[in-house]
Amino acid sequence: MARKSFFGLFLTTMMLFVLCWLFLLRSTGRPHRSFDRKWLPNPNPKLPTVFRPSDGVSRTILVNNEKQSDGGGREEEPPKREQGFQDKDGAMSCNGIVKEPLKVFMYDLDPEFHFGLLNWKPQGGRVWPDVRTEIPLYPGGLNLQHSIEYWLTLDLLASEISDNPNNRVVIRVQNSSEADLIFVPFFSSLSYNRFSKVNPHQKKSRNKVLQAKLVKFVTGQKEWKLSGGRDHIILAHHPNSMLDARMQLWPAIFILADFGRYPWNVANVEKDVIAPYRHMVKSYVNDTSDFDSRKTLLFFQGSIYRKDGGFARQELFYLLKDEKDVHFSFGSLKNDGVNKASLGMHSSKFCLNIAGDTPSSNRLFDAIASHCVPVIISDDIELPYEGVLDYSEFCVFVRTSDAVKEKYLINLIRSINKKEWTQMWEKLKEVEPLFEYQYPAKDGDAVQMIWQSLASKVPGVKMKINKSRRFSNTVVPQKDGGLRSIPAPKNFW
Numbered sequence: 001m002a003r004k005s006f007f008g009l010f011l012t013t014m015m016l017f018v019l020c021w022l023f024l025l026r027s028t029g030r031p032h033r034s035f036d037r038k039w040l041p042n043p044n045p046k047l048p049t050v051f052r053p054s055d056g057v058s059r060t061i062l063v064n065n066e067k068q069s070d071g072g073g074r075e076e077e078p079p080k081r082e083q084g085f086q087d088k089d090g091a092m093s094c095n096g097i098v099k100e101p102l103k104v105f106m107y108d109l110d111p112e113f114h115f116g117l118l119n120w121k122p123q124g125g126r127v128w129p130d131v132r133t134e135i136p137l138y139p140g141g142l143n144l145q146h147s148i149e150y151w152l153t154l155d156l157l158a159s160e161i162s163d164n165p166n167n168r169v170v171i172r173v174q175n176s177s178e179a180d181l182i183f184v185p186f187f188s189s190l191s192y193n194r195f196s197k198v199n200p201h202q203k204k205s206r207n208k209v210l211q212a213k214l215v216k217f218v219t220g221q222k223e224w225k226l227s228g229g230r231d232h233i234i235l236a237h238h239p240n241s242m243l244d245a246r247m248q249l250w251p252a253i254f255i256l257a258d259f260g261r262y263p264w265n266v267a268n269v270e271k272d273v274i275a276p277y278r279h280m281v282k283s284y285v286n287d288t289s290d291f292d293s294r295k296t297l298l299f300f301q302g303s304i305y306r307k308d309g310g311f312a313r314q315e316l317f318y319l320l321k322d323e324k325d326v327h328f329s330f331g332s333l334k335n336d337g338v339n340k341a342s343l344g345m346h347s348s349k350f351c352l353n354i355a356g357d358t359p360s361s362n363r364l365f366d367a368i369a370s371h372c373v374p375v376i377i378s379d380d381i382e383l384p385y386e387g388v389l390d391y392s393e394f395c396v397f398v399r400t401s402d403a404v405k406e407k408y409l410i411n412l413i414r415s416i417n418k419k420e421w422t423q424m425w426e427k428l429k430e431v432e433p434l435f436e437y438q439y440p441a442k443d444g445d446a447v448q449m450i451w452q453s454l455a456s457k458v459p460g461v462k463m464k465i466n467k468s469r470r471f472s473n474t475v476v477p478q479k480d481g482g483l484r485s486i487p488a489p490k491n492f493w
Contacts, residue, residue: 025253043493080436102170103456104233105179105223106156113186113210114153117194131157135439139194145362146189147275148255151237151437151447153185158440170451176223180254180458182232186214191237196240217248227465233454252459255450258382260358269382270460272455275360276384276435276446279369281342283436287371291418292347297325297373298413299348301341302363303356304330312352312377315404323410327467328352345370349421350396350413354378363434368394370430375413375422377403377452383436387456394427 084479108127111120115129122129122135130135131154138150159171173179187209195206218224224232236242239261246254246266254272302318320328327344345351351367355378356441367374374395383391391397396416403409431444433450441447 003233004089026246050131052363057234077225101159101168102451102458103173103178103180104156104170104183105173105176105181106183106185107218107221109185109214113214117190128157131439132161142280143193145280146193146238146241146257146448147278147437148275149185149187149189149338150238151441152183152235152255152450153187154439155441155447155451156183156185162446169448169455179211180231181454181461182223182227184214184218184232184234184252186235186237188208188234188241192238192241192243195230208244211242215245215248227461228468230464231461231469234321236278241304253454253461255454257382258358258360260360260380271457273450273457274382274386275450275452275453277360277365278437279365279435280338280362281338281345281366281369282387283432284346284371289346289371291421291425294349294372295325296327296344296348298323298327298350298352298356298375298410299344299362300328301344302330302361313356316352316354316377318410318437319404319406326410341366342370345372348372349491350375350416353378355381355400368428368432368435371425372434373424373428375409377409384446386455387453389431390435394424394431396424 019311060462093104111127114455115136117124118136118138120129133379135154138144138147156170156172159168162168162171177184191207191210198205198248218232219229225286229249230253232249233255234242234246234252235255236246237255239257242249246262250266253394254262254267255275256267256272257277258274259267259269260273276489285341298320300320302313304313319330320326329347335416345366348370349372351372351374352364353361353364353367353374353376355361359378359380359382375397375398376391376395376401378412379400383389396413398409398412435445437444437446439447
């Protein structure tokens, strides 16, 4: 009897609930909600976000893609960014977020490690030249393509005399405790290019001696010991630079051309930064060419027979040498080789960038400076700023295994029509400034882009340093009831 009464009560309650729900639905057109979103402080927040549209320029928009109103009925366009990666109000990171300048502490190394290699003679015990009045000249020729260390060091020195340092991407600080990163100003590529040979009166080359002295100095500094070297910047852009020191300084952030001659645990894309070569050919200023005026379809001039991964050059030479609108020839610096290459690239639609002794080469950046659409045949290549730059918008990528198939490459290139080529050509002209080295540095040039790339490494570096300190001082109880701190082992870092 009690069960029947309970069941009847349950049915009555359910019927009343359904009737009430139907009444509300009929009167309001929708079920009643327990709360209305309009009660929230901001029911439809227009959160700013950053995106990179097809033109490759980071801009701030609203997440719902609506235009803002200024309150007077007039719609306000979403804020726009100028070309480059810096705002008027301050430095901007690679993803477009405004932030403070990167703070870098630079060791005052003896001039023999940097400008002394350029025959600069310091006066009065100075370590650095006064960049307001004297800029030591960097040697030309092939030396220039790996001159990254020179431009970054000049920019750091210039930051100390800037009228408005807060508007810079990077500033040099004198106290290492204030720094985000530590800069080691060794011109390693220049040292390899000019001083790697052993003279008759020497047991070791000057390059080897400098590397040994550098390792002893850097690893003995308190800054290195505090971080295990993780926040240090080591420049080794030439593939053969720092051959002796790299295995001892591997925890640092390397600035490299590629990873071709490094074990993955010594250098990798997570830890290190890829920087562009300085192009050798002349920039194509006031480029008025077009698809029809560039008569050569495909251009390559350089060393054809290479070791390591450069076998594809030889294969492609035999596949393409008889094509009527293809220029594929041997070339070097001799006999005005650079000017000839410059003229050839300026008059070509596509320029081949094929892996040589290493995955990268200066030829890619020569092509960009010439507005000649790069055709990249290098399976292991790593590219500068690829976290913010989509190279597929202005480059053609071909797998090596496909490129060496008969007629594959030439048919692919011929299939790209005038409209498609023109879009890539326009994009090349837009991104070209990102690969230019100069002093003083300009907004969005290669120098600033490298600093931005380094800045993006800082959070990861900080995390690794902090995690490594978890057990750096372990406290253990003693028999007498006291506590004793055990320092980290010598090989802790």
